[in-house]
Amino acid sequence: MSNDLKLPPKSDFSNWYTEVLFRTAIVDKRITDSRGFYGYPPYGAQILSLLEDLFISELKNTGHFPIRTPTVIPETLLEIEKEHAEGFAPEVWTITHGRDNKELNIKKVLRPTGETIIYSLFSYWVRSHADLPLKIFEVRSVFRAEPNKAVFPLMRTHEFYWIEAHDVQENLSQANKQVSEDIEIFEEVIRNKVGLPFKRLKRPEWDKFAGAIYTCAYDVPLPDGKVLQIGTTHNLGQNFSKAFDIKYEDDDGELKYAYQTCFGPGISRILGAIVSIHGDDNGLILPPAIAPIQIVIIPIPKKDWDKKITEFAEKTFALLEEKFRVYLDNSEVTPGRKFYEWEEKGVPLRVEIGSREVEANKIMLVKRFNREKIKIDFEDMNEKIQEVIDHYPEELLNNVNVELKIDSAVSYDEIIELVEKNTHLIEIPFCDNDDCVEFLKDELNVKVRGVPLFEHGETSVQECEDIATKRAKDKTCIICNERKAKRMIYIARQY
Amino acid sequence: MSNDLKLPPKSDFSNWYTEVLFRTAIVDKRITDSRGFYGYPPYGAQILSLLEDLFISELKNTGHFPIRTPTVIPETLLEIEKEHAEGFAPEVWTITHGRDNKELNIKKVLRPTGETIIYSLFSYWVRSHADLPLKIFEVRSVFRAEPNKAVFPLMRTHEFYWIEAHDVQENLSQANKQVSEDIEIFEEVIRNKVGLPFKRLKRPEWDKFAGAIYTCAYDVPLPDGKVLQIGTTHNLGQNFSKAFDIKYEDDDGELKYAYQTCFGPGISRILGAIVSIHGDDNGLILPPAIAPIQIVIIPIPKKDWDKKITEFAEKTFALLEEKFRVYLDNSEVTPGRKFYEWEEKGVPLRVEIGSREVEANKIMLVKRFNREKIKIDFEDMNEKIQEVIDHYPEELLNNVNVELKIDSAVSYDEIIELVEKNTHLIEIPFCDNDDCVEFLKDELNVKVRGVPLFEHGETSVQECEDIATKRAKDKTCIICNERKAKRMIYIARQY
Incomplete structure (x- = not known):
């Protein structure tokens, strides 16, 4: 294999990170005149969707419903919540011209987050205590005009993906309970499904979200010793309900300002963290839950055995396909080259099939993250691999390449x-x-x-x-x- | 029931349409200073997602992979394809200011469609004939600065939802074949899954998409005699590959410009068409494939039977839940009021459970679109309802409220x-x-x-x-x- 195929070592983090994203087709930066706005080829786009699905599933299970609201909002909305507007003002992209290049009377901005637009709708949707708790989420991209020098793929970009959940409650104690639910959702996805170490922290007063009574944040460790915030939950108290007039009639017919919370898992950043924390000198390591290909089958050719090996590989593929996202690599290159390429892509499990496997009616399973080999009977395959996949996030977490120090x-x-x-x-x-x-x-x-x-x-x-x-x-x-x-x-x- | 609960009759199409969208929580127009940008509450957002899923599934089955590209693109990209830029110029929202309100050197625009940004990436992604056909799709919202007076929910808005598929082929005959595949996908979703009548038309030369060699469009009939375009497929020939330098090396090592097609099902408009064509004086009629609730169970109370009826309803719910999106309406209002409300919401099937049903161990199934009643044995329920659901789109199509004249x-x-x-x-x-x-x-x-x-x-x-x-x-x-x-x-x- 020629040397130019080698990735930079992970110790050279910044180069390793951008190179691994590019080579494995997660991020493509080559958009002219558009620094900070990236393309996500199929591999990256599929991973992002699978990651979103993990949160969507938890949010639905906890009674949240999807909504959709505009990308573009009038500047006047940001002005309603002055504190909030001041929080984002320098980072906002502004649209000044519309049809036929005519200047707009009321400028529009690309939403940096959803509070103002969603809460202006909540003021209509919330009427009585019977409407509460109101629990919604939106899956979308948002926009921040970050300084160009700060731009870094997935971690700090002009357009990034996230999910925002917004909840309306009757009182502060319910709002606090919602904060705990958000923390549990984060725990379930980030620790139990994708195996990332993280720390939950209550941000200091001077660093909380403008308009919140307090902010909980989720920080992960990066290889260079820095931490990265990958999500937040804000308890907004009645600050926004007062600014946006979100009132409900209680049991006694009295009108009261509602309490609110919001929760934002940063999908782009979480993917950035998964790449940074799990990856190694050989490339990506993906947790099975977000791997577009969970298992790659690689036949190991041997003279006089090729037909039998091919048949056995196809039989294996047909069985695995029932339960997993699986790919049979029948291409012409050597097995060594295949190992190398699929390891770089982070495929969590590899199945090797050679003459010994055919003879014994077994498969050889290899875990990407520690190269551990497990021989499995053909008959037990789906059950045994399911067990391996179920334990994968926990094992990853116990063997992370980057520990939280x-x-x-x-x-x-x-x-x-x-x-x-x-x-x-x-x-x-x-x-x-x-x-x-x-x-x-x-x-x-x-x-x-x-x-x-x-x-x-x-x-x-x-x-x-x-x-x-x-x-x-x-x-x-x-x-x-x-x-x-x-x-x-x-x-x-x-x- | 008070009169103000009644919808306008469908013969008063424009009022009926906007009122039914609002009342059934598909679209919420109440965003201040933001005409043409709408909110989609949970009911509407769920329908939009289910509709997208129908196309995503067909696109994946035909070998397309998802990608993601920016919402915001540099104006310079539109200029590369002059013809194309001229096609959209007056309809483009322009961003002139970025961080700290500083004027941008290169203006940015909100993408009116994906060709220029996606093809600028294709110029890197396409290298050899082995890369072809390249088949991708993107699920997203796009932006057109339509004149304010033309704005109409779902049908003509400033931000709307669609899916765009972009394919790259080696030659014209493959491009033509791709056009046929797009037409089949449209047929499968629009006719077979949601039961809409439509006409496939090749647009005249002067009305084709700028930069296409020809444009196929899909038109549906509206109640007022107008037609609505709900999707297009463009055969772009080599026009864009020449503008964006998308070349591949063929078998003989020769560099050739690729051929391209693109396919755009207009998700927002398709939903507008479903509402307009299927709906009646009583409200929405949803095809089961896109109904957030496919079946609503309504207990009919009777003296001395209430406990038995409740138990039977719960048993029915538990069984149906295994296969369908089902809701048991246990609220305190009268069955008549429930019928009215769930009909307005367009729920395709209603299950009525009263004392006669409990006694006979049967359920009464009522189809929303023609109120046909079917008695079904409890034991056969899931199987029989599946049959009804499978035939629902075809029946809808044969009984449409708005025929294509x-x-x-x-x-x-x-x-x-x-x-x-x-x-x-x-x-x-x-x-x-x-x-x-x-x-x-x-x-x-x-x-x-x-x-x-x-x-x-x-x-x-x-x-x-x-x-x-x-x-x-x-x-x-x-x-x-x-x-x-x-x-x-x-x-x-x-x-």
Whole structure:
């Protein structure tokens, strides 16, 4: 095999990442005059759809219904929620001209997120307590005019895919319960289906979503020590219901402002995280749930055996096809070349069929992520492979190429040391003062990520905050070395 | 029931249509400052997804793979295909400002269709004959800056849903074969799955898609005598491959421009057509394939029987749920009110369960479109209902509320008469001259729709043209009454 076929090693993360996305046909950047807007060839588009389906299924199971709303919204809507508008203003693409190149009276913008357009409809849809909880979701792409230098495929782009779920509740306790449901959905998909390590964090006050009473975020570790936010849940309280006049009549006929939450799994970023965390020097490693091809069958030719091997491979394909997404690679190239190419594409399982397999009426199953080999009787095949697939995410999680490294620091020097060791999250006693926030950002390019959520049986977000506060008791902030620490908090470099 | 609950009669088409869409929660127009951009509540969003799924399934079965490409494209791409750009220029939304409200060097536009962005990627994806045919599709919304007065929900809007399939072939004969495949896919979904009458027409030269060598279009009849185009297939020949440099190396190592076709089922418009054609004075009538609820179970209470009826209804629900999308309406309102509401929502089948049904261990099945009643044994239920559902589209098609009325005229006066009788398509001998085209448009608001395709075993589009030419032999154009007729052609008023 010629050397130019080799991927850069994963230790050269940025080059490895863009090259693996391009070679495996997940992302195609070659769109002239359109930096930050990408094409997704069939392999990438299929993975994105399978990933969306995992969330759609969980959202439907928890009583959410799909809706569709416009991509383009009037600028006036953003202005209703001033706080919110200020949050997004610099990042918004603006449409100034319409038909016949005539300037518009009311400018339009490409939606950076769905709150304003969806809540303007909620003001009509919510009438009485019988309409609540109202639970909807939308599958779509959204737009952010990120600075061009920040653009990075899947992780930070001008148009990206996500799902947004918006829920309306009668009171704060129901809203808090919804936050827990969102967290469970995230856990089910991200940990149990695609095997990613992640940390749930309550963002600090100054970094919450504009208009939220608090923001829960989901951060994953990248190979270079940075973390990436791949989703959020915001408890919006009554802030948006007051801005958009979303009121319901309660049991006693009284009109009340509703409570709201929203949940946004970032589909593009989650795929970016899967590629970055699971992949290795040989290419992608896909969890079976999102693999367009879950199993590739590769016949190993042998003199005088070819007809028998071909027949056995076809019989195997026919049986596997009943339950799995499977591909029989009958092409003319060598088995070694096939191994190489399908490993690069991240196909989770490979079935090898040679003369020994035919003779023994068995197949050889090879797991992509650790190359473990398992001999399986032809008759038990579907059942045994189902078991392997069911355990795949858990095994992946226990063998991840990029572990979430968490540590704590008791001095500024220790922070520097840990950052140099590519520690993802560093816990410190912190005073929450602006000066210290700025200092961390300017000196170390490090941001405050918040306090961990629901790690030891806590039953509310407030309780999680209280624990972080209690643990910092009698401690001094290690940045200013002056002020009392308000809480134990995680800091990190971020994408 | 109070009168304000009644829909306008369907004879008052425009009011009936917008009211039925609103009441059944398919479309919500109440977005301030955003005429032509609509919201789709859960009922509408679910129907749109089911409709998309019908096409996605056919496209996958014919070897097409999904891709995703940007919503926003640089204006420079439209300029590459001059002819094409001229076709869309006045209808394009333009983005002039990006981050921090800075004016863009290269303006961006919201894509009115996918050719330019997808073909700029095809120029990289197509290398050798081994890559062909390349068959892809994209599911998305697109944008047209239609004049505000023309806006009409689902049928003509600023953002609408469609699927576009783009295929690349080695030669013209393969491209023509692809056109036939597209027509078959349309036939399968539109006639066999949703039971709509439609006419396949080859559009006249002056009305084909800019850049195509010919355009096939699919027109359906509306209640007011107009026709609506709900999809197109364009044979693009080598026009776009030359503009976008899409070349492949053939068997002999020679570089050749590829041939291309594209196929666009208009999802929004197809739903508009289903509502318009099948619906009646009582509301929607949905074909089972796209109904979010296929069967509604309504218990008919009777003194001393209520517990038994409830149990039987629940047993029925549990059994039906295995195979169908079913809803058990246990609410407190009267059965009459339930009948009314679920009929308005277009649920294709109703199951009534009263004391007689419990006693006989049977259910009463009622078809929405003709109210036919069928008694079915409890044990045979799933099998028998499957049969009813399988025949539903065909029955709908034979009982449509709006039939496609086609007639021919031998004089201008006859055209006027037929137009007044709301005839959808009128066949006339025609000279193709600009003056006559303009005259028809200005005097009768009638447009030339083209010649019928593949109605009598023809094997090519050219053969269909030849028949239309032959049939006009020795005839004079009935508009100018001077020039020789070039062909028999269909004219119609259109949406």
